Protein backbone atom coordinates (compact mmCIF):
# COMPACT_ATOMS: atom_id res chain seq x y z
CA UNK A 43 0.00 0.00 0.00
CA UNK A 44 1.26 3.49 -0.82
CA UNK A 45 1.15 5.62 2.30
CA UNK A 46 2.00 9.19 3.24
CA UNK A 47 2.81 10.39 6.75
CA UNK A 48 2.51 14.12 7.31
CA UNK A 49 4.58 15.43 10.22
CA UNK A 50 7.82 13.62 11.10
CA UNK A 51 8.21 14.35 14.80
CA UNK A 52 8.22 11.84 17.68
CA UNK A 53 5.02 10.27 16.35
CA UNK A 54 5.28 10.62 12.56
CA UNK A 55 8.91 9.60 12.03
CA UNK A 56 8.35 6.37 13.96
CA UNK A 57 5.03 5.76 12.23
CA UNK A 58 6.57 6.25 8.76
CA UNK A 59 9.54 3.96 9.46
CA UNK A 60 7.31 1.31 11.07
CA UNK A 61 4.85 1.30 8.16
CA UNK A 62 7.80 0.75 5.76
CA UNK A 63 8.94 -2.10 8.00
CA UNK A 64 5.48 -3.64 7.50
CA UNK A 65 6.13 -3.62 3.72
CA UNK A 66 4.26 -0.47 2.71
CA UNK A 67 5.71 2.18 0.42
CA UNK A 68 5.94 5.28 2.58
CA UNK A 69 6.63 8.95 1.96
CA UNK A 70 7.13 11.06 5.07
CA UNK A 71 6.43 14.79 4.75
CA UNK A 72 7.73 17.56 7.00
CA UNK A 73 8.02 21.30 6.49
CA UNK A 74 11.42 21.26 8.26
CA UNK A 75 13.86 20.74 5.37
CA UNK A 76 16.84 20.03 7.66
CA UNK A 77 14.86 17.27 9.36
CA UNK A 78 13.86 15.80 5.99
CA UNK A 79 17.48 15.83 4.81
CA UNK A 80 18.63 14.09 8.01
CA UNK A 81 15.89 11.47 7.74
CA UNK A 82 16.80 10.79 4.10
CA UNK A 83 20.38 10.21 5.33
CA UNK A 84 19.13 7.70 7.87
CA UNK A 85 19.63 10.02 10.84
CA UNK A 86 16.87 9.91 13.42
CA UNK A 87 16.02 13.48 14.48
CA UNK A 88 15.65 12.36 18.11
CA UNK A 89 16.70 9.46 20.31
CA UNK A 90 14.28 6.55 20.08
CA UNK A 91 15.54 2.97 20.55
CA UNK A 92 15.18 0.92 17.35
CA UNK A 93 14.36 3.88 15.08
CA UNK A 94 17.80 4.22 13.39
CA UNK A 95 17.69 0.54 12.40
CA UNK A 96 14.18 0.90 10.94
CA UNK A 97 15.17 4.04 9.02
CA UNK A 98 18.20 2.31 7.60
CA UNK A 99 16.17 -0.73 6.55
CA UNK A 100 13.39 1.36 4.98
CA UNK A 101 15.77 3.68 3.10
CA UNK A 102 17.92 0.86 1.74
CA UNK A 103 14.91 -1.12 0.53
CA UNK A 104 13.59 2.13 -1.04
CA UNK A 105 10.27 1.60 0.72
CA UNK A 106 10.81 4.76 2.76
CA UNK A 107 11.60 8.32 1.72
CA UNK A 108 11.05 11.81 3.08
CA UNK A 109 10.21 15.10 1.40
CA UNK A 110 9.12 18.66 2.14
CA UNK A 111 6.96 18.81 -0.97
CA UNK A 112 3.36 18.03 -0.14
CA UNK A 113 2.45 17.19 -3.76
CA UNK A 114 4.69 14.11 -3.39
CA UNK A 115 1.83 12.45 -1.48
CA UNK A 116 -0.54 12.33 -4.44
CA UNK A 117 -0.07 8.67 -5.35
CA UNK A 118 -0.69 7.53 -1.77
CA UNK A 119 -3.97 5.80 -0.89
CA UNK A 120 -3.78 6.39 2.85
CA UNK A 121 -2.47 9.62 4.41
CA UNK A 122 -1.61 9.74 8.11
CA UNK A 123 -1.59 13.15 9.78
CA UNK A 124 0.84 13.05 12.72
CA UNK A 125 1.58 16.71 13.50
CA UNK A 126 1.79 18.14 17.04
CA UNK A 127 -0.90 19.88 19.07
CA UNK A 128 1.09 21.86 21.66
CA UNK A 129 -0.47 23.87 24.48
CA UNK A 130 -1.33 27.42 23.39
CA UNK A 131 0.93 29.97 25.11
CA UNK A 132 -0.86 31.41 28.15
CA UNK A 133 -3.86 29.11 27.78
CA UNK A 134 -4.85 25.56 28.62
CA UNK A 135 -6.24 24.81 25.17
CA UNK A 136 -4.40 22.83 22.49
CA UNK A 137 -3.13 24.66 19.44
CA UNK A 138 -4.60 22.83 16.45
CA UNK A 139 -3.13 25.14 13.80
CA UNK A 140 -0.66 22.49 12.61
CA UNK A 141 -3.43 19.90 12.24
CA UNK A 142 -5.55 22.35 10.25
CA UNK A 143 -2.58 23.35 8.08
CA UNK A 144 -1.65 19.71 7.39
CA UNK A 145 -5.15 18.72 6.27
CA UNK A 146 -5.61 21.88 4.22
CA UNK A 147 -2.29 21.24 2.45
CA UNK A 148 -3.18 17.59 1.88
CA UNK A 149 -6.73 17.94 0.49
CA UNK A 150 -5.81 19.08 -3.05
CA UNK A 151 -3.63 15.98 -3.49
CA UNK A 152 -6.07 13.32 -2.29
CA UNK A 153 -7.23 10.90 -4.98
CA UNK A 154 -10.84 9.79 -5.12
CA UNK A 155 -11.26 6.86 -2.73
CA UNK A 156 -8.19 7.72 -0.67
CA UNK A 157 -8.31 7.93 3.11
CA UNK A 158 -6.98 10.61 5.47
CA UNK A 159 -6.19 9.22 8.90
CA UNK A 160 -5.84 11.63 11.84
CA UNK A 161 -3.43 10.41 14.51
CA UNK A 162 -2.69 13.67 16.33
CA UNK A 163 -4.19 14.18 19.79
CA UNK A 164 -6.95 16.72 19.24
CA UNK A 165 -9.82 18.35 21.13
CA UNK A 166 -13.06 16.41 20.68
CA UNK A 167 -14.99 17.82 17.72
CA UNK A 168 -11.92 18.38 15.52
CA UNK A 169 -12.50 15.31 13.33
CA UNK A 170 -16.12 16.26 12.53
CA UNK A 171 -14.97 19.76 11.64
CA UNK A 172 -12.26 18.42 9.31
CA UNK A 173 -14.68 15.92 7.74
CA UNK A 174 -16.96 18.87 6.93
CA UNK A 175 -14.11 20.66 5.16
CA UNK A 176 -13.38 17.51 3.17
CA UNK A 177 -16.86 17.50 1.68
CA UNK A 178 -15.87 20.38 -0.56
CA UNK A 179 -12.07 20.32 -0.50
CA UNK A 180 -11.43 16.57 -0.96
CA UNK A 181 -14.70 15.10 -2.21
CA UNK A 182 -14.88 11.31 -2.64
CA UNK A 183 -12.26 10.74 0.04
CA UNK A 184 -12.83 9.74 3.64
CA UNK A 185 -11.56 10.64 7.12
CA UNK A 186 -10.80 8.15 9.90
CA UNK A 187 -9.67 9.26 13.36
CA UNK A 188 -7.17 6.70 14.62
CA UNK A 189 -5.55 7.85 17.90
CA UNK A 190 -2.02 6.76 18.72
CA UNK A 191 -1.06 5.30 22.09
CA UNK A 192 2.70 4.91 21.67
CA UNK A 193 5.05 5.71 24.51
CA UNK A 194 8.36 7.45 23.83
CA UNK A 195 11.18 5.02 24.49
CA UNK A 196 8.96 2.12 23.33
CA UNK A 197 7.57 3.83 20.23
CA UNK A 198 8.75 1.27 17.67
CA UNK A 199 7.31 -1.79 19.42
CA UNK A 200 4.13 0.13 20.39
CA UNK A 201 3.61 1.00 16.70
CA UNK A 202 4.44 -2.41 15.26
CA UNK A 203 2.47 -4.33 17.90
CA UNK A 204 -0.18 -2.00 19.35
CA UNK A 205 -2.44 -3.24 22.15
CA UNK A 206 -5.55 -1.94 20.39
CA UNK A 207 -6.59 -0.09 17.24
CA UNK A 208 -9.32 2.51 17.49
CA UNK A 209 -11.07 3.64 14.30
CA UNK A 210 -13.19 6.76 14.59
CA UNK A 211 -15.58 6.63 11.62
CA UNK A 212 -18.35 8.73 10.15
CA UNK A 213 -21.74 7.09 9.69
CA UNK A 214 -21.54 7.47 5.91
CA UNK A 215 -21.44 4.47 3.57
CA UNK A 216 -17.93 5.43 2.45
CA UNK A 217 -16.71 4.59 5.95
CA UNK A 218 -16.83 0.86 5.13
CA UNK A 219 -14.28 0.81 2.25
CA UNK A 220 -12.16 3.39 4.11
CA UNK A 221 -11.98 1.16 7.19
CA UNK A 222 -11.13 -1.80 4.94
CA UNK A 223 -8.19 0.21 3.53
CA UNK A 224 -6.91 0.97 7.01
CA UNK A 225 -7.29 -2.74 7.82
CA UNK A 226 -4.91 -3.45 4.92
CA UNK A 227 -2.35 -1.04 6.41
CA UNK A 228 -2.65 -2.74 9.81
CA UNK A 229 -3.01 -6.27 8.40
CA UNK A 230 -0.06 -7.63 10.41
CA UNK A 231 -1.37 -6.41 13.76
CA UNK A 232 -4.95 -7.45 12.96
CA UNK A 233 -3.93 -10.96 11.95
CA UNK A 234 -1.99 -11.22 15.23
CA UNK A 235 -5.31 -10.68 17.01
CA UNK A 236 -5.00 -7.00 17.98
CA UNK A 237 -8.49 -5.81 18.98
CA UNK A 238 -9.99 -3.23 16.64
CA UNK A 239 -12.73 -0.94 17.91
CA UNK A 240 -14.97 0.98 15.54
CA UNK A 241 -16.51 4.06 17.13
CA UNK A 242 -17.67 7.50 16.05
CA UNK A 243 -15.28 10.45 15.66
CA UNK A 244 -15.98 11.99 19.06
CA UNK A 245 -15.47 8.69 20.88
CA UNK A 246 -12.15 8.07 19.11
CA UNK A 247 -10.90 11.53 20.07
CA UNK A 248 -12.08 11.09 23.64
CA UNK A 249 -10.48 7.63 23.97
CA UNK A 250 -7.10 9.32 23.67
CA UNK A 251 -7.87 12.22 26.04
CA UNK A 252 -9.42 9.83 28.56
CA UNK A 253 -6.50 7.37 28.41
CA UNK A 254 -3.89 10.07 29.06
CA UNK A 255 -6.05 11.64 31.78
CA UNK A 256 -6.41 8.28 33.49
CA UNK A 257 -2.65 7.69 33.41
CA UNK A 258 -1.98 11.19 34.77
CA UNK A 259 -4.58 10.64 37.49
CA UNK A 260 -3.00 7.35 38.49
CA UNK A 261 0.41 9.01 38.88
CA UNK A 262 -0.99 11.95 40.83
CA UNK A 263 -3.01 9.59 43.02
CA UNK A 264 0.13 7.76 44.13
CA UNK A 265 1.96 11.07 44.56
CA UNK A 266 -0.88 12.30 46.78
CA UNK A 267 -0.46 9.08 48.78
CA UNK A 268 3.27 9.90 48.96
CA UNK A 269 2.39 13.20 50.64
CA UNK A 270 0.27 11.37 53.22
CA UNK A 271 3.02 8.76 53.68
CA UNK A 272 5.54 11.53 54.32
CA UNK A 273 3.24 13.05 56.93
CA UNK A 274 2.54 9.76 58.67
CA UNK A 275 5.79 7.80 58.42
CA UNK A 276 4.43 5.26 55.92
CA UNK A 277 6.25 3.95 52.83
CA UNK A 278 4.61 4.77 49.47
CA UNK A 279 6.55 2.11 47.55
CA UNK A 280 5.32 -0.66 49.83
CA UNK A 281 1.84 0.87 49.66
CA UNK A 282 1.92 0.87 45.82
CA UNK A 283 3.12 -2.77 45.81
CA UNK A 284 0.29 -3.77 48.13
CA UNK A 285 -2.56 -1.96 46.37
CA UNK A 286 -1.14 -2.88 42.96
CA UNK A 287 -1.63 -6.57 43.73
CA UNK A 288 -5.35 -5.97 43.37
CA UNK A 289 -5.95 -6.69 39.67
CA UNK A 290 -8.54 -3.94 39.55
CA UNK A 291 -5.88 -1.39 40.52
CA UNK A 292 -2.68 -2.82 38.97
CA UNK A 293 0.91 -1.82 39.86
CA UNK A 294 1.75 -0.05 36.58
CA UNK A 295 1.93 3.78 36.68
CA UNK A 296 1.98 3.75 40.48
CA UNK A 297 5.59 4.86 40.83
CA UNK A 298 5.64 7.85 43.15
CA UNK A 299 8.30 10.49 42.66
CA UNK A 300 8.69 13.86 40.99
CA UNK A 301 5.64 13.31 38.80
CA UNK A 302 4.82 13.28 35.11
CA UNK A 303 6.11 15.51 32.34
CA UNK A 304 6.76 15.29 28.63
CA UNK A 305 5.00 16.54 25.54
CA UNK A 306 1.77 14.64 26.20
CA UNK A 307 0.27 14.08 29.67
CA UNK A 308 0.61 17.66 31.06
CA UNK A 309 -0.70 19.43 27.96
CA UNK A 310 -3.32 16.78 27.21
CA UNK A 311 -5.05 17.05 30.60
CA UNK A 312 -5.10 20.85 30.27
CA UNK A 313 -6.44 20.74 26.71
CA UNK A 314 -9.09 18.27 27.87
CA UNK A 315 -10.21 20.64 30.65
CA UNK A 316 -10.31 23.55 28.22
CA UNK A 317 -12.39 21.61 25.71
CA UNK A 318 -14.78 20.34 28.37
CA UNK A 319 -15.26 23.98 29.40
CA UNK A 320 -16.17 24.96 25.85
CA UNK A 321 -18.68 22.12 25.78
CA UNK A 322 -20.24 23.19 29.10
CA UNK A 323 -18.97 20.03 30.81
CA UNK A 324 -16.16 21.65 32.81
CA UNK A 325 -17.44 20.33 36.14
CA UNK A 326 -16.83 16.79 34.95
CA UNK A 327 -13.11 17.42 34.76
CA UNK A 328 -12.40 19.74 37.71
CA UNK A 329 -10.56 16.81 39.33
CA UNK A 330 -7.92 17.15 36.60
CA UNK A 331 -7.01 20.54 38.06
CA UNK A 332 -6.11 18.73 41.27
CA UNK A 333 -4.21 16.08 39.28
CA UNK A 334 -2.19 18.89 37.69
CA UNK A 335 -1.68 20.69 41.02
CA UNK A 336 -0.47 17.54 42.83
CA UNK A 337 1.94 16.93 39.96
CA UNK A 338 3.41 20.44 40.00
CA UNK A 339 3.67 20.34 43.81
CA UNK A 340 6.12 17.43 43.53
CA UNK A 341 8.61 19.70 41.83
CA UNK A 342 8.48 22.38 44.56
CA UNK A 343 8.61 19.65 47.19
CA UNK A 344 11.96 18.40 45.84
CA UNK A 345 13.37 21.94 45.79
CA UNK A 346 12.30 22.42 49.44
CA UNK A 347 13.67 19.01 50.47
CA UNK A 348 17.00 19.79 48.79
CA UNK A 349 17.18 23.09 50.64
CA UNK A 350 16.65 21.25 53.94
CA UNK A 351 19.34 18.70 53.02
CA UNK A 352 21.73 21.58 52.31
CA UNK A 353 21.27 22.99 55.80
CA UNK A 354 18.50 25.52 55.10
CA UNK A 355 19.96 27.50 52.20
CA UNK A 356 20.75 26.70 48.58
CA UNK A 357 23.01 29.70 48.06
CA UNK A 358 26.44 28.60 46.90
CA UNK A 359 25.60 24.89 47.15
CA UNK A 360 26.75 22.54 44.39
CA UNK A 361 23.94 20.27 43.33
CA UNK A 362 24.26 17.44 40.81
CA UNK A 363 21.10 16.45 38.97
CA UNK A 364 21.11 12.97 37.43
CA UNK A 365 18.67 13.20 34.53
CA UNK A 366 17.40 15.91 32.20
CA UNK A 367 14.80 14.05 30.14
CA UNK A 368 11.18 13.58 31.25
CA UNK A 369 11.75 9.84 31.42
CA UNK A 370 14.52 7.36 30.52
CA UNK A 371 15.15 6.09 26.96
CA UNK A 372 14.23 9.41 25.41
CA UNK A 373 16.02 12.68 24.64
CA UNK A 374 12.79 14.64 25.14
CA UNK A 375 13.02 17.44 27.70
CA UNK A 376 9.60 18.99 27.04
CA UNK A 377 8.09 19.87 30.42
CA UNK A 378 10.68 17.64 32.09
CA UNK A 379 10.21 17.61 35.88
CA UNK A 380 13.96 16.96 36.27
CA UNK A 381 14.99 20.05 34.32
CA UNK A 382 12.31 22.19 35.90
CA UNK A 383 13.65 21.25 39.37
CA UNK A 384 17.25 21.88 38.25
CA UNK A 385 16.29 25.35 36.99
CA UNK A 386 14.42 26.23 40.21
CA UNK A 387 17.41 25.16 42.34
CA UNK A 388 19.70 27.32 40.24
CA UNK A 389 17.34 30.29 40.51
CA UNK A 390 17.48 29.95 44.27
CA UNK A 391 21.24 30.28 44.37
CA UNK A 392 22.62 26.76 43.87
CA UNK A 393 25.17 25.87 41.21
CA UNK A 394 23.52 23.00 39.37
CA UNK A 395 25.28 20.48 37.14
CA UNK A 396 22.98 18.29 35.06
CA UNK A 397 24.02 15.01 33.47
CA UNK A 398 21.99 12.80 31.14
CA UNK A 399 22.87 10.04 28.65
CA UNK A 400 20.79 11.50 25.79
CA UNK A 401 19.10 14.74 26.78
CA UNK A 402 21.89 17.31 27.17
CA UNK A 403 21.68 18.86 23.68
CA UNK A 404 17.97 19.57 24.07
CA UNK A 405 18.39 20.65 27.70
CA UNK A 406 21.08 23.19 26.78
CA UNK A 407 18.69 24.88 24.36
CA UNK A 408 15.90 24.98 26.95
CA UNK A 409 17.97 26.09 29.99
CA UNK A 410 21.32 27.52 28.79
CA UNK A 411 22.07 28.87 32.28
CA UNK A 412 22.56 25.41 33.83
CA UNK A 413 25.90 23.55 33.79
CA UNK A 414 25.98 20.33 31.79
CA UNK A 415 28.34 17.38 32.03
CA UNK A 416 28.02 14.24 29.93
CA UNK A 417 29.96 12.00 32.31
CA UNK A 418 27.92 11.19 35.41
CA UNK A 419 30.97 10.66 37.63
CA UNK A 420 32.47 14.01 36.58
CA UNK A 421 29.13 15.67 37.20
CA UNK A 422 29.16 14.46 40.81
CA UNK A 423 32.57 15.93 41.62
CA UNK A 424 32.40 18.12 44.77
CA UNK A 425 28.61 17.91 44.95
CA UNK A 426 26.94 18.94 48.21
CA UNK A 427 23.92 16.84 47.19
CA UNK A 428 23.13 14.43 44.34
CA UNK A 429 19.55 14.22 43.04
CA UNK A 430 18.35 11.27 40.97
CA UNK A 431 15.53 12.79 38.87
CA UNK A 432 15.34 10.54 35.78
CA UNK A 433 15.74 6.82 36.37
CA UNK A 434 18.14 5.93 33.54
CA UNK A 435 19.56 2.41 34.10
CA UNK A 436 23.12 3.83 34.04
CA UNK A 437 22.29 6.06 37.03
CA UNK A 438 20.74 3.20 38.95
CA UNK A 439 23.93 1.21 38.29
CA UNK A 440 26.24 3.97 39.62
CA UNK A 441 28.72 2.81 42.23
CA UNK A 442 28.07 4.57 45.57
CA UNK A 443 31.58 3.72 46.78
CA UNK A 444 33.30 5.38 43.79
CA UNK A 445 31.04 8.45 43.80
CA UNK A 446 31.41 8.69 47.58
CA UNK A 447 35.10 9.46 47.06
CA UNK A 448 34.51 12.48 44.80
CA UNK A 449 31.47 14.25 46.29
CA UNK A 450 31.73 16.90 48.99
CA UNK A 451 28.84 15.39 50.94
CA UNK A 452 27.41 11.88 50.66
CA UNK A 453 23.80 13.03 50.36
CA UNK A 454 21.48 11.54 47.76
CA UNK A 455 17.82 12.30 47.09
CA UNK A 456 16.08 9.63 45.04
CA UNK A 457 13.34 11.54 43.21
CA UNK A 458 12.06 8.42 41.44
CA UNK A 459 12.22 5.83 44.23
CA UNK A 460 14.39 3.87 41.83
CA UNK A 461 17.57 3.24 43.84
CA UNK A 462 18.20 0.43 46.29
CA UNK A 463 18.55 2.35 49.59
CA UNK A 464 20.79 -0.25 51.26
CA UNK A 465 23.28 -0.13 48.40
CA UNK A 466 23.88 3.54 49.29
CA UNK A 467 23.53 3.53 53.07
CA UNK A 468 26.05 0.69 53.44
CA UNK A 469 28.64 3.07 51.96
CA UNK A 470 27.68 5.75 54.49
CA UNK A 471 25.48 7.80 52.21
CA UNK A 472 22.53 9.73 53.63
CA UNK A 473 19.77 8.41 51.39
CA UNK A 474 16.46 10.28 51.08
CA UNK A 475 13.44 9.38 48.99
CA UNK A 476 9.96 10.77 48.35
CA UNK A 477 7.06 9.28 50.27
CA UNK A 478 9.30 7.00 52.31
CA UNK A 479 10.57 7.63 55.80
Ligand code: UGA
Pocket residue numbers: 163190191192193194195254257261294295296297298299300301302303304305306307310368369
Ligand atom coordinates in the same frame (compact mmCIF):
# COMPACT_ATOMS: atom_id res chain seq x y z
C1 UGA B 1 2.09 9.01 27.12
C2 UGA B 1 1.15 7.80 27.18
O1 UGA B 1 1.68 6.84 28.11
C3 UGA B 1 1.04 7.15 25.80
O2 UGA B 1 0.11 6.07 25.85
C4 UGA B 1 0.54 8.20 24.80
O3 UGA B 1 0.46 7.67 23.50
C5 UGA B 1 1.53 9.36 24.79
O4 UGA B 1 1.62 9.92 26.12
C6 UGA B 1 1.01 10.40 23.84
O5 UGA B 1 0.00 11.03 24.14
O6 UGA B 1 1.53 10.51 22.74
P1 UGA B 1 4.76 9.32 27.10
O7 UGA B 1 4.50 10.79 27.11
O8 UGA B 1 5.77 8.75 26.16
O9 UGA B 1 3.39 8.53 26.78
O10 UGA B 1 5.22 8.94 28.56
P2 UGA B 1 4.71 8.01 29.76
O11 UGA B 1 5.39 6.71 29.70
O12 UGA B 1 3.23 8.01 29.83
O13 UGA B 1 5.30 8.81 31.01
C7 UGA B 1 4.82 10.13 31.27
C8 UGA B 1 5.45 10.69 32.54
O14 UGA B 1 4.93 10.03 33.67
C9 UGA B 1 6.97 10.56 32.62
O15 UGA B 1 7.50 11.80 33.08
C10 UGA B 1 7.18 9.46 33.64
O16 UGA B 1 8.39 9.59 34.34
C11 UGA B 1 5.99 9.69 34.56
N1 UGA B 1 5.59 8.50 35.34
C12 UGA B 1 5.18 7.37 34.70
C13 UGA B 1 5.60 8.55 36.72
O17 UGA B 1 5.96 9.58 37.34
N2 UGA B 1 5.20 7.45 37.43
C14 UGA B 1 4.79 6.30 36.82
O18 UGA B 1 4.44 5.34 37.54
C15 UGA B 1 4.79 6.27 35.43
